[in-house]
Structure formats: structure tokens, C-alpha cells
Amino acid sequence: MIPEFGHLALVLALCFSLAQTFVPMWGVRQQSAVLMNVSVPLVLMAFLLTLVSFIFLEISFLRDDFSLVYAANNSNSLLPWYYKFSAVWGAHEGSMLLWALVLVGWSLAVALFSGNLPLEVRAIVLSVQGALAVGFLLFIIFTSNPFDRMLPFPAADGADLNPLLQDFGLIVHPPLLYMGYVGLSVAFSFAVAALILGRLDAEWARWLRPWINTAWAFLTGGIALGSWWAYYELGWGGWWFWDPVENASLMPWLLGTALVHSLAVSEKRNMFKRWTLLLALFAFSLSLLGAFLVRSGVLTSVHAFASDPERGVFILVFLSIVIGSSLLLYGLRMKDLEASPGFEPVSRETALLINNVLFVLMCAVVLLGTLYPLVIDMFGLGSVSVGPPYFNLFAAIIFIPLLLAMAPGQILRWKRDQLSRIKPTSLLSLAISLTGALLLGFLLPPEFSVVLTAGAFLGLWVVTHGLIDLRKQIKNADGFFAGLKRLSLSYWGMQLGHLGVTVCVVGITFSVALSDSRDARLAPGDTYDLNGYHFELVEYRQVRGPNYVADEAFVAVTKNGRPVTEVFPQKRRYAASDQVMTEAGISGNLWRDLYVSMGEPLGGGAWSVRIYVKPFVRWIWYGAMLTALGALLAVADKRYRRRGVTSTSGATL
Amino acid sequence: MKKLLVFLPLILFIMVASFFFYALQVRKERPVSELASALIDRPFPEFELQTLEGQMINRNALVTGEVTLVNVWGSWCIACRAEHPYLQELAESGVRIVGINYKDPKESAIEWLNRFGDIAEFHIVDRDGRLGINLGVYGAPETYLIDSQGYIRYKKVGIVDDYEWAKIKPVYERLVKQSEAVDSGA
Numbered sequence: 001m002i003p004e005f006g007h008l009a010l011v012l013a014l015c016f017s018l019a020q021t022f023v024p025m026w027g028v029r030q031q032s033a034v035l036m037n038v039s040v041p042l043v044l045m046a047f048l049l050t051l052v053s054f055i056f057l058e059i060s061f062l063r064d065d066f067s068l069v070y071a072a073n074n075s076n077s078l079l080p081w082y083y084k085f086s087a088v089w090g091a092h093e094g095s096m097l098l099w100a101l102v103l104v105g106w107s108l109a110v111a112l113f114s115g116n117l118p119l120e121v122r123a124i125v126l127s128v129q130g131a132l133a134v135g136f137l138l139f140i141i142f143t144s145n146p147f148d149r150m151l152p153f154p155a156a157d158g159a160d161l162n163p164l165l166q167d168f169g170l171i172v173h174p175p176l177l178y179m180g181y182v183g184l185s186v187a188f189s190f191a192v193a194a195l196i197l198g199r200l201d202a203e204w205a206r207w208l209r210p211w212i213n214t215a216w217a218f219l220t221g222g223i224a225l226g227s228w229w230a231y232y233e234l235g236w237g238g239w240w241f242w243d244p245v246e247n248a249s250l251m252p253w254l255l256g257t258a259l260v261h262s263l264a265v266s267e268k269r270n271m272f273k274r275w276t277l278l279l280a281l282f283a284f285s286l287s288l289l290g291a292f293l294v295r296s297g298v299l300t301s302v303h304a305f306a307s308d309p310e311r312g313v314f315i316l317v318f319l320s321i322v323i324g325s326s327l328l329l330y331g332l333r334m335k336d337l338e339a340s341p342g343f344e345p346v347s348r349e350t351a352l353l354i355n356n357v358l359f360v361l362m363c364a365v366v367l368l369g370t371l372y373p374l375v376i377d378m379f380g381l382g383s384v385s386v387g388p389p390y391f392n393l394f395a396a397i398i399f400i401p402l403l404l405a406m407a408p409g410q411i412l413r414w415k416r417d418q419l420s421r422i423k424p425t426s427l428l429s430l431a432i433s434l435t436g437a438l439l440l441g442f443l444l445p446p447e448f449s450v451v452l453t454a455g456a457f458l459g460l461w462v463v464t465h466g467l468i469d470l471r472k473q474i475k476n477a478d479g480f481f482a483g484l485k486r487l488s489l490s491y492w493g494m495q496l497g498h499l500g501v502t503v504c505v506v507g508i509t510f511s512v513a514l515s516d517s518r519d520a521r522l523a524p525g526d527t528y529d530l531n532g533y534h535f536e537l538v539e540y541r542q543v544r545g546p547n548y549v550a551d552e553a554f555v556a557v558t559k560n561g562r563p564v565t566e567v568f569p570q571k572r573r574y575a576a577s578d579q580v581m582t583e584a585g586i587s588g589n590l591w592r593d594l595y596v597s598m599g600e601p602l603g604g605g606a607w608s609v610r611i612y613v614k615p616f617v618r619w620i621w622y623g624a625m626l627t628a629l630g631a632l633l634a635v636a637d638k639r640y641r642r643r644g645v646t647s648t649s650g651a652t653l
Numbered sequence: 654m655k656k657l658l659v660f661l662p663l664i665l666f667i668m669v670a671s672f673f674f675y676a677l678q679v680r681k682e683r684p685v686s687e688l689a690s691a692l693i694d695r696p697f698p699e700f701e702l703q704t705l706e707g708q709m710i711n712r713n714a715l716v717t718g719e720v721t722l723v724n725v726w727g728s729w730c731i732a733c734r735a736e737h738p739y740l741q742e743l744a745e746s747g748v749r750i751v752g753i754n755y756k757d758p759k760e761s762a763i764e765w766l767n768r769f770g771d772i773a774e775f776h777i778v779d780r781d782g783r784l785g786i787n788l789g790v791y792g793a794p795e796t797y798l799i800d801s802q803g804y805i806r807y808k809k810v811g812i813v814d815d816y817e818w819a820k821i822k823p824v825y826e827r828l829v830k831q832s833e834a835v836d837s838g839a
Contacts, residue, residue: 274659278662281662282662285666292673296677296680298673298676298677298680312677312680313677316670316673316674316677319670320670323666323670324663324666324667324670327660327662327663327666328660328663330659330662330663331659331660331662331663334659335656335659374676375672378672378675378676378679
């Protein structure tokens with residue numbers, strides 16, 4: 001009966017979401033505070049019911065109820081309990097339920113933590129959130145019901161969760177990513193509310209900023225985690241593959257990044273308003289588009305979901321309604337928006353404009369690269385794939401000027417600044433960065449590396465600007481620590497966020513320039529030297545996991561005769577699905593990763609083994625985490641917690 | 654004019670969305686095969702191998718101007734046994750089927766066919782899996798559709814049954830129609 005209750009709860013959640021869509025909107029029309037306020041309990045009920053539904057699906061999985069088609073296809077009695085738990089979102093149906101749960105969760109958060117919002121604004125935001133929830137719940141109930149039964153003959157055992165997904169990364173990655181994707185819906189709903197009420201001012205930007213920063217931090221973390229998971233689980237040594245599914249997550253992130261920055265201008269200077277609105281609408285639209293691309297089967301991808309054109313049609317109709325109507329509303333309301341106040345060419349606004357243009361450009365590049373093969377295919381012009389070279393080239397073309405502009409941009413003043421004011425800082429920074437980058441470029445790699453030098457230069461350029469500015473900021477304070485304490489959390493958030501970007505760039509360029517990999521034929525007792533590390537293959541052995549058997553290599557690593565580490569790469573064969581999986585053996589620290597993965601058995605007790613030494617590779621993910629942390633730090637700034645402040649324009653500085 | 658610029662995002666979106674609707678329609682007739690093979694839309698690889706009867710044949714025996722379903726199987730493969738009755742139905746409905754006997758001793762293959770019935774025009778013996786490598790075979794059973802010119806147009810890893818045939822059938826019919834068009838054109 002548990003699945004039936006889960007299904008019932010989902011249907012009830014749909015009813016409450018419908019009410020949440022219409023009642024508060026009706027309240028706004030009638031100017032009735034009661035009707036507007038009722039949105040909060042409605043959201044609460046929708047959330048609780050979706051949660052119940054989700055918990056019941058979890059219970060079915062944990063109890064191995066293979067009379068559920070979804071469980072029978074994606075779980076197995078031999079799975080450890082934590083993978084049964086995460087198998088719930090291992091495939092399409094359950095991951096949609098998780099998506100819906102996260103969506104109503106965000107709505108609830110808006111309902112509970114928005115005491116400073118005018119009643120009308122909150123009512124419309126929740127109403128739009130409700131409409132989005134209705135769409136997703138309908139989608140789940142009619143096309144992707146995880147509670148469908150396989151009766152009267154339930155499966156004896158499940159077909160197993162895809163072994164690739166039997167991993168800690170998968171337990172955490174989708175929830176984080178969905179927090180990000182779906183969090184962008186809040187920006188969308190706020191934008192619609194602003195359009196409906198015709199109220200688009202600095203205060204609006206201040207309401208929205210904490211929400212979008214939080215969602216963006218989750219999205220950043222989710223993408224970074226996904227990249228980390230691909231790195232250690234796919235066994236190819238890479239960390240980003242420009243796969244359509246990855247691109248689908250990157251596009252909302254790129255627009256989200258632009259939005260985070262343009263909101264700064266909207267809040268401080270009451271400018272870029274159309275632009276900010278459009279970004280808010282499009283960032284979430286791209287989340288929906290990503291869901292469509294990944295789940296409809298129009299594209300191929302290494303991590304595609306089981307796809308189905310019927311579902312594709314539903315999502316496409318839904319996203320057409322959502323995006324089409326919001327853009328129509330935008331067109332109708334924006335016709336008569338008054339012009340914004342101007343700004344001088346040398347100002348923070350210009351820097352943020354550059355940021356916005358470049359991020360939107362990058363998003364367009366990724367979108368084109370992702371859709372181009374589809375377009376070619378659809379018009380019968382053959383099949384092509386747009387590979388990493390295209391994306392890497394454009395990423396370099398776009399991100400290099402971005403980082404060059406970012407460093408001085410973060411120390412420019414609003415509205416009007418003098419080049420002469422920042423010139424000493426920039427010159428000093430240039431001198432340090434050039435010297436440092438050339439030194440690193442000649443000393444670190446065996447031969448001079450352009451990539452590494454460029455990465456080091458960009459990193460130092462940003463960091464030195466940040467540090468010099470920090471020194472200036474605290475110069476007039478009574479003491480060093482007093483000065484540090486006086487700075488606002490948003491300032492620290494910005495500094496930390498930009499530092500994270502720097503760390504990430506260093507990670508990317510240094511690991512590209514310094515990494516080395518070799519394929520070797522290794523029998524027990526064989527050794528191999530790479531980048532000063534001495535790898536010894538001690539032995540091969542058989543190991544048995546809970547639901548797989550594996551060949552395992554025991555590799556001891558030494559450097560200059562001293563033991564460094566031991567790694568144990570595996571080749572696993574999963575019992576239920578008979579799939580073979582490569583599990584890389586990785587030993588990493590801040591400065592380098594040693595990465596060994598097993599290829600094929602070559603006879604005579606030997607295997608082909610691939611060995612990587614990857615300096616600085618972890619910096620990529622640490623950098624992303626710092627950036628996400630920076631965004632959260634800015635959310636904690638006290639100006640977002642003041643209640644009922646009425647400010648006309650961006651008077652806060 | 655400038656006032657209408659605000660509708661540009663909407664217009665762009667409508668264009669993109671229309672394209673997606675079109676793409677979905679096309680995908681219904683022409684789904685992406687589950688494991689997109691690098692060989693899709695490429696010619697069937699050259700080979701020179703024996704048939705189960707012991708005759709040496711090459712690619713020309715396979716490419717005869719008729720749309721052909723190539724099935725990779727082995728007597729060791731339990732799933733192939735499950736798939737067999739369905740292929741039999743297809744053969745009876747007039748589909749030309751050629752087998753690739755994959756990594757299998759000849760004797761057990763012949764014994765298997767005697768037991769379950771032979772539905773193929775002939776079987777190519779790929780004892781050491783050479784052809785399998787060129788074809789990118791993951792395992793048995795696997796099914797390929799080859800058009801009249803010998804190009805691989807579809808690949809299915811795993812059992813072909815009613816459900817799968819429903820997906821393959823439109824491709825098959827399209828290829829047959831194309832080959833008829835070629836015939837009448839010539």
C-alpha cells in the first residue's frame with residue numbers, strides 16, 4: 001500500500017499547488033490580504049505532501065519492493081542501503097520527484113523567510129512558484145510516475161542501479177545540482193512579479209539577491225561535484241567533457257553568474273533593469289531547456305536518461321508556456337520603461353557590463369555548440385559532433401579578457417572613477433604578476449609553458465589587485481583586525497568568490513601544463529617511472545564487494561626511495577547487470593594527484609595500466625568551492641536581513 | 654522600431670521552440686540508437702570469412718541490394734535463445750536476416766541451429782571476433798539494419814522483441830521504401 005499512498009500524496013500535492021497558483025493571484029486582484037496570506041499554508045501543505053511522497057518512494061526502495069517498475073529497473077536487493085537510498089534519484093522518474101520536492105522546498109523557503117517582502121510581491125512569487133510546481137507534478141503523474149506497479153507478476157529482483165552511479169558522488173551531486181537549477185526558479189518568479197506589478201527598483205534587486213546568490217552557490221557546488229565525480233568515476237582522467245548534459249548544467253550557471261553581477265548594479269545603482277529581468281527569466285528557462293534536452297532523447301550523451309519522445313513533448317509544451325508567456329509579458333511591460341541613469345566609461349558599471357556581455361556570449365557559444373549537431377542531424381546533413389576543441393578555444397577567448405577585466409573591475413568605484421586612481425594599483429599588480437608568472441612558467445614545467453604562464457599571470461593579476469585593495473580598505477582603521485572587521489560580508493564574499501575563480505584557473509592551466517600520463521603493460525613486480533614518481537605493481541588480486549567482484553591492482557608509489565602512497569585501482573564486474581566498471585585508484589593532496597586506472601588483461605598475469613600524475617588538479621574543485629562559499633558569505637550580509645527598510649535608490653554603499 | 658525590440662527575446666524563443674517541436678517529430682521516426690555506434694551511417698566493414706556451411710564469402714554476399722537485418726549471436730548466449738522466436742516471426746514476415754555467429758565453436762553453433770531452427774539466409778562465422786571488433790560489437794545479441802547499399806543504419810544492443818521492433822520497424826520500412834525508389838530510378 002505504501003506506493004499507493006505515495007502516489008496519492010503526490011496527487012494531493014498537485015491539488016494544493018493548483019490552489020497555491022490561483023488563490024494568492026486572486027487575492028492580488030481583489031486586494032485581499034487574507035487570500036494573499038493563505039499562500040503560506042498552501043505552500044506548506046504542498047511541500048509536506050511532496051515530502052511524504054518522496055519518503056514513501058524511499059521506503060519502497062529500502063524495502064526492495066520490486067513490484068514497482070521503477071525500483072525493479074533501478075535497484076537491486078544486493079545494493080548497500082545508501083545506494084538503495086540514492087537509487088531513488090538514479091533515473092528519470094525519481095529524479096523528477098526530487099526536482100519537484102526541491103521546487104516546493106524553495107517555495108516554502110520563500111514563504112517562510114520573506115517577512116520583509118510586501119504582501120503582493122510574495123503572493124505573486126508564490127503563485128508563479130505554484131504554477132511551476134503544477135507543471136512538474138503533472139509531468140510526473142502523467143508521464144513519469146515512479147509509483148507504477150508491475151502487477152500481477154512483480155520482478156524477483158531488481159535490474160540494479162547503473163554501476164557508474166553507485167558512488168558517493170551520486171548521493172550528493174543531483175540534490176545539490178537541483179537546488180541550483182530549481183533555485184533559479186525563484187529569480188524567475190521574482191521577475192514575473194516585478195513585471196506584473198510594474199515594480200522594478202533597487203529594493204526589488206535587494207530582495208532577490210540573497211535568493212539568487214544561494215541558488216547560484218548550490219549550482220556552482222553541484223557542477224563542481226559532478227566534474228569531480230566524472231574525474232574519479234569515469235576513469236578517463238578528465239574532469240570536463242563538454243558533453244550535452246554537462247553543457248545543460250553549465251548554461252544556466254553562466255547566465256546565473258551574469259545575473260549575480262547585474263543584480264549588483266540593479267541594487268546599487270538602480271540600473272541594468274531590463275537586462276537583469278531578462279537574465280532572471282532566461283537563467284531558469286535554460287534550466288528547463290536543459291531538462292528537455294537531457295530527458296527527451298533529442299540528443300545523445302554519455303549520461304543521458306532513458307528517454308522518451310512523449311516526455312519530450314510534455315516538457316517542451318510546458319517550457320513553451322512558461323518561457324513564452326513570461327517573455328510576452330516582458331515585451332508588453334518593458335515597452336514603456338524609462339531610461340536608466342547613465343554612467344561614465346570608467347566605472348564599476350562598465351566592468352560589470354563587460355562581465356555580463358562575456359558571460360552571455362559564453363552561454364551562447366555553449367548553446368550553439370550543443371545544438372549544432374542536432375540542427376545538422378535534423379536537416380539530414382549527416383551527423384557531426386562538436387568537440388572539446390571548439391569549446392576550449394572559445395572558453396579561452398572569452399575567459400581571458402574576463403579575468404583581465406575582473407581584477408581592476410572589482411576595485412573600480414560606482415558611477416564615475418578615474419583611471420589615474422587605479423593606475424598605481426594596476427601597475428604594481430602588473431609588475432608582480434609578470435615577474436611571478438614568468439618565473440613559474442620557466443621553473444615549474446620541464447620546458448617553458450605558455451599555458452601555465454598565462455594561468456599564473458591571470459591568477460596573480462586578480463589576487464594582487466584584491467590584496468592591494470584590501471590593504472587600502474583597512475588602512476584608515478584603528479588596527480589591522482578592526483579594519484578587517486569593519487568590511488562588509490558582501491565585500492568578503494566578492495573577494496572570496498574572485499579568489500576561488502583564480503584558484504580554479506590556476507588548477508586548470510597548471511594541471512593542463514604539468515600533467516603526464518602513460519599506458520604501461522604491468523605484470524606483478526613491474527615498475528614504472530613518471531614525473532619523478534616510482535610506481536611499483538606489487539600484485540593483482542581478486543576482491544569481493546557487496547554486489548560485485550573485482551580484479552584489484554596493488555600499486556605502491558615511492559619518490560626518491562621514500563614511500564609516498566599506495567593505490568588500489570579496480571576493474572569491477574557487477575553481478576546483477578553484468579557490467580564492467582573501472583574504478584580508478586587515486587591518491588591526492590593539494591599539490592598533485594596520482595591516478596592509476598586498469599585497462600585490459602593482457603595475458604601472462606599482466607594488465608594494461610594507465611598512470612597519471614596530475615599536479616594542481618584539485619585546485620579546480622577547491623576553487624569552485626571557495627567561489628560558492630563567497631556567494632553564501634554575501635548572502636549573510638546584514639543589509640539583506642533588515643526588515644521593512646524603504647529605500648528609494650541604491651543609497652547603500 | 655525600438656519599442657518592438659523588447660519582443661526580440663520572445664521571437665527568438667519561438668524560433669528555437671519551433672525547431673525543438675520539429676526535432677521531436679523527427680526523433681519519433683528516427684530515434685537515437687541507445688548506444689550510438691561510431692559506425693552508424695557508415696558502410697558495413699569489409700570482411701572475408703567462412704559461412705557455417707564452410708563457404709568463403711565477403712561483403713558482396715551480404716550487400717545484395719536488399720535491406721538486411723544482421724543479428725550477432727552465439728550458442729553460449731542465453732538471451733539469443735529468448736530472442737530467437739521473435740526473429741523467426743520477422744523472417745516469416747519477409748525480412749532478410751543474416752547471422753553473425755560470434756565467438757562460438759562451429760559444432761555447437763550448428764547443433765544450436767538444429768535445435769532451435771535456422772532463420773537466416775546464412776551465418777558468417779566470426780570465431781575470433783575480428784569482424785566484431787570492426788563492427789564495434791559489445792556482446793550478443795546485437796542487431797544491425799543495413800540498407801540496400803550496405804550502409805549501417807541502425808544498431809540495437811540486446812534483445813529485439815515487440816517493443817524494440819516497434820522502434821526499428823519505421824526505420825526498416827523507410828529503408829525498404831528508399832531501396833524501391835533506387836530500383837525504380839535505375
